[in-house]
Amino acid sequence: MGPRYQNIAVIGGGPSGISATKALVEERIFQTVRLFERRDRVGGIWHYDPVPDVFPTATKAGSNPKDIPSKLPHFAPPALEDLTSRTAIYDTLDSNVGAKAMSFSHTPFPLVNSAQSTRYLGHSNPTRPFRVVAKYLEELFKDYLHLASFNTTVVKAEKKSEKWVLTLRQSGHLVNGELKDYWWEEQFDAVVVASGHYSVPQTPEILGLENAATKYPAHFEHSKEFRNPDDYVDKKVVVVGGNVSSADLVADLHAIVKAPLELSQRGHNEALDSAWNLPNVKLRPTVSEIKTSARGINVYYSDGSVTEGVDKVLFATGYKLSYPFITPDPVTPNNRVAGFYQHIWKIGDPSLALVGQVRAAISFRVYEYQAVAVARYFAGRNKASLPSPREQDQWEVDRLQYKGNSPIFHEIKPDFKEYFDFLTELAGPPAAESDGYSLPPWEDKWAEHAFEILQLKDKYWKSLHKKKEGFVSAKL
Known part of the structure; x- marks a missing residue:
C-alpha cells in the first residue's frame, strides 16, 4: 500500500x-x-x-x-x-525550558552552560x-x-x-x-x-503610540529588538508586559536603569511574582496614552498617573x-x-x-x-x-x-x-x-524538567529581595 x-x-x-x-x-x-x-x-x-x-x-x-x-x-x-x-x-x-525536556527525545543537548547562567542559577543548571x-x-x-x-x-x-x-x-x-x-x-x-x-512582534493599541514612535523611533522597542542591557544604563525605562520575556527583561534591567523601573501590566503570570517585585520596580496599570513633549515621551496610565521624560518604552507583549x-x-x-x-x-x-x-x-x-x-x-x-x-x-x-x-x-x-x-x-x-x-x-517528570529553570530563577530573584532587605536593615 x-x-x-x-x-x-x-x-x-x-x-x-x-x-x-x-x-x-x-x-x-x-x-x-x-x-x-x-x-x-x-x-x-x-x-x-x-x-x-x-x-x-x-x-x-x-x-x-x-x-x-x-x-x-x-x-x-x-x-x-x-x-x-x-x-x-x-x-x-540562554534557553528558558529545561534541557532534559526541551531536547528531542532521540538526541539530548550537550552539557554546556554559560558563565552568566552558572553565576545566577548554579553549576550544571538546565539552561543552554x-x-x-x-x-x-x-x-x-x-x-x-x-x-x-x-x-x-x-x-x-x-x-x-x-x-x-x-x-x-x-x-x-x-x-x-x-x-x-x-x-x-x-x-x-x-x-x-x-x-x-x-x-512578527505584537504591540497593544495605545492612543498616540504610532505618532510618538514615528517622531521618536529610538525611544520604542519590542523585546524582539533587545540586544544589550548597556543601552539602558541610567535611562528612564517603562517595560510593558506580564509574562516570561517581561520577567527576564525586568531581571536584567531593574538594577541598572534610572530608578524606578516602571512595569506596566494588564495581567501577569503569578508564577513570576518574584520578578515583578524585584527592588527598584514600580508596578503600573495598563498604558492608556503616549504623548510627546519637548522633553520627549510621556507615558499615561489607566489610573490617571503619568511617567514623564521616558527614554525607553520596551514592549514584551508577544507576537x-x-x-x-x-x-x-x-x-x-x-x-x-x-x-x-x-x-x-x-x-x-x-x-x-x-x-x-x-x-x-x-x-x-x-x-x-x-x-x-x-x-x-x-x-x-x-x-x-x-x-x-x-x-x-x-x-x-x-x-x-x-x-x-x-x-x-x-x-x-x-x-x-x-x-x-x-x-x-x-x-x-x-x-x-x-x-x-x-x-x-x-512521563510526568518531563513537565518538572521543563519548569526547572523557572524555579531556579525564582530562587535567584528571591535572593535579590533578601539582599535588598539586608542592605536596608544594615542602614537602619
Missing part, C-alpha cells in the same frame, strides 16, 4: 521544520521531500542577528502575493529584506546558551542538507486541482553582473508548514501569528489559527499540516511528536486515523469553549499527557521497512 501523498514540501527550517524533514525521510516511502527556508541556514529563531528587527509601527519589507511576476520562472530585481526574518536572540541569551542550541540543530540537519533550498521565501501556497502550488523566490543569483531574485513554482501533494510564530503565504490566510483577528484539528491538520484537507503551532507545550519535544504523527499519517501507516471532518469541527468548537478565542487556544498546558498520548497513539509503532522509532510514552 502506497502513501497518502507522494511529494511533500516543508516550509521553514527551524526546530519544527527540522523535525518534520527528519520524520518524513525516516518513513522511506515518499517520492520527494523538500524543505524551503528563507534564511541561509537552518535554526529558525536560534539565529543571532546583531542588527535587530525594527519597531512594529514601521513598514515591513519583503514580498507578498501581489509582487508575483505574471510569468514564471522569472528573474527580478531583489526584493527588500523582510525584517521580520531577523530574530529576537541577544548575545547572552543559544549558540549551543543553534549548533545542536545544525548537527541534526546535516544529513538532510541536500533536501533544502535556502534563501528561499515561500510567497504563496495555494491548492489547485488536488496539488499544492508553491510560488517561490530565491535571492542571491548573479545575472549579467547584477544580483537578482529567481521566481518559480513547484507542485506538491502535501505541505507541512513549520515556519514558527515568533517573527502575531503570521502565515501570509497560505491561501486563504487561516489567522483570525483574535490571533489564533482557525480550522486546524489538534493545531495540526487542516479540517477537510489534511494534506496541509502545521507543525509547531502550539504554546506552552515543552518546546522541541512536542514538535518531534507532531512531526512523527504527521509523517506517519501522510505515509498511510497510522494505527489510528483522523476522525471525520464533522468530529474535527466539533473538536474546535469544544476547544474554543475550553480555552477561548485567543492565542491561548493553542496552549497545551496543563494537558501535556493527553496531547502527547494522542500524538503517540496516532503515530503508532514504526513500520518495519522504515527508519522510524517508537515515540517514548509521556
